[in-house]
Amino acid sequence: MWPVFWTMVHTYAPYVTFPVAFVxxxxxxxxxxxxxxxxPQRVEEEKLILQRQEDCKLDELLGKDHTQVVSLKDKL
Incomplete structure (x- = not known):
């Protein structure tokens, strides 16, 4: 009886497993x-967060004087 049962389980396993996995x-x-x-609200919030980060970076760049840099000799 057991060999017949295991043969049936082995034979019909894909037909039983797929619906169970699907559910x-x-x-x-x-x-x-x-x-x-x-x-969808999460995606919009992520876009807004990225836009705020970019705006913050732009504000930071606009506030700096890029002509005043540390010389390479001073960095060593």
């Missing part, structure tokens, strides 16, 4: 989406 993946995807919230 587990779908549940995990929706659970993650539910916990995180709406993802």
């Amino acid at each position: 587990v993946g779908a549940v995990g995807y929706h659970l993650e989406w539910f916990i995180r919230g709406k993802s």
Whole structure:
């Protein structure tokens, strides 16, 4: 009886495994989406953060006098 059972399990494993994996993946995807919230807002927030960082870097560059640099002799 056991050899017949293991033969059936071995033969039909892909047909059983795929639907189970699909259901587990779908549940995990929706659970993650539910916990995180709406993802399009996150992308917009990331764009705004990157834009703020670039603006801060530009303001920093505009505030500096680039003609005043340390000589290479002083760096050693």
